[in-house]
Amino acid sequence: MTRISDMSEDELIALFAPRLPETDATILGSGDDSAVLAVDGDLVVSADMLVEDRHFRRAWSTGADVGWRAAMQNLADIDAMGAVPTALEVCLSAPGDTDVEFVLGLADGLREACEPHGVGVVGGDLSGGSEIVVAVTAIGETHGTEPVTRADAEVGDIIAVAGELGAARAGLALLEAGRRDAPEAIKLFLRPSPRIGAGLEAALHGATAMMDLSDGLARDGARMARASQVRLAVESAAIPIHEAAQFTGQVLGEDALGWAIGGGEDHHMLACFPRQSAVPAGWHVIGRVEDGEPGLVIDGERPGEAGWDHFR
Numbered sequence: 001m002t003r004i005s006d007m008s009e010d011e012l013i014a015l016f017a018p019r020l021p022e023t024d025a026t027i028l029g030s031g032d033d034s035a036v037l038a039v040d041g042d043l044v045v046s047a048d049m050l051v052e053d054r055h056f057r058r059a060w061s062t063g064a065d066v067g068w069r070a071a072m073q074n075l076a077d078i079d080a081m082g083a084v085p086t087a088l089e090v091c092l093s094a095p096g097d098t099d100v101e102f103v104l105g106l107a108d109g110l111r112e113a114c115e116p117h118g119v120g121v122v123g124g125d126l127s128g129g130s131e132i133v134v135a136v137t138a139i140g141e142t143h144g145t146e147p148v149t150r151a152d153a154e155v156g157d158i159i160a161v162a163g164e165l166g167a168a169r170a171g172l173a174l175l176e177a178g179r180r181d182a183p184e185a186i187k188l189f190l191r192p193s194p195r196i197g198a199g200l201e202a203a204l205h206g207a208t209a210m211m212d213l214s215d216g217l218a219r220d221g222a223r224m225a226r227a228s229q230v231r232l233a234v235e236s237a238a239i240p241i242h243e244a245a246q247f248t249g250q251v252l253g254e255d256a257l258g259w260a261i262g263g264g265e266d267h268h269m270l271a272c273f274p275r276q277s278a279v280p281a282g283w284h285v286i287g288r289v290e291d292g293e294p295g296l297v298i299d300g301e302r303p304g305e306a307g308w309d310h311f312r
Contacts, residue, residue, distance in 0.1 A: 004103060005096030009126055012103065019107035023120030025086045025141075037087055037122065041142035046077035048138075052131040060175050063102035065190040067109025070134045075117060076194050076212040076267040078140035082148040082203025085196070087122045088114065089137040093129035106134070117196055145203050148271075153209035153228035157272035157289040160279045162198040165217060166245030166256055169263020173252055181251045185244035194267040198280075202271045206278045210271040216264040218303040221296035224270065232272075232296045234287035236261075261303055 025037045050070050078085040110121055171189025209228055213220050225232045241260045249256030273279050
């Protein structure tokens with residue numbers, strides 16, 4: 001095993017950088033003090049990070065898995081504003097005994113996730129640290145459309161999600177149990193696959209509020225409700241549950257609906273639309289926006305503390 005401490009920083013960058021994706025929006029890319037991008041419309045910026053043994057474990061994930069997830073969760077954040085992702089800046093901190101192949105795999109995973117969407121990695125930084133941390137800044141552009149926030153849902157709006165929920169949480173449950181019964185669920189935990197572009201689609205259909213489900217329907221839906229000062233009333237029977245979550249629930253004797261409500265990291269879009277006819281084809285209607293105390297209710301009841309909390 002070749003460790004990153006066996007190489008100079010410049011030598012590591014010389015191996016790492018050529019594996020990264022490029023974007024047509026780049027005027028000046030990685031290798032200088034800053035990147036220069038051509039932007040159409042308003043600039044949209046987001047940031048996220050993955051911390052070893054908090055968000056991923058090397059016993060479960062390859063470097064490519066971590067790179068894929070780091071890219072995808074950031075692309076989803078830009079998409080959730082109704083914008084088009086353009087570029088990523090990626091910072092990596094790692095112990096000196098980290099295998100070089102893990103780092104090169106990270107670059108491969110970033111490329112695999114980004115290239116289909118025309119997104120490039122235009123820079124970043126490297127540092128030593130006690131554990132692996134991948135911090136990503138995502139950059140997007142609106143192309144003249146108005147950004148969609150989580151704060152403008154209105155009473156009477158239709159609530160919908162862009163994909164089936166619960167698969168990522170089911171995959172985590174399998175890994176924690178040391179089981180491999182449902183490989184599709186494990187794959188969707190290690191490499192979440194939201195439909196990037198669904199956010200722009202929603203914006204063009206008149207979505208009033210939107211966010212991606214990174215921390216679970218219960219927690220993120222409550223955030224949208226509080227930001228908009230409305231009540232999101234969801235029907236449990238309408239929540240789309242991924243078939244991999246349903247199968248895993250049968251295998252482990254767990255409630256797949258609970259994973260769909262409280263499980264995070266599916267990264268599908270949650271959005272509100274002014275009327276039923278505005279909901280794009282393929283989206284799942286799950287409820288309606290009501291007047292009342294701000295928050296999310298499912299079948300009339302608040303779901304409690306379900307969902308991911310970074311400090312618990």
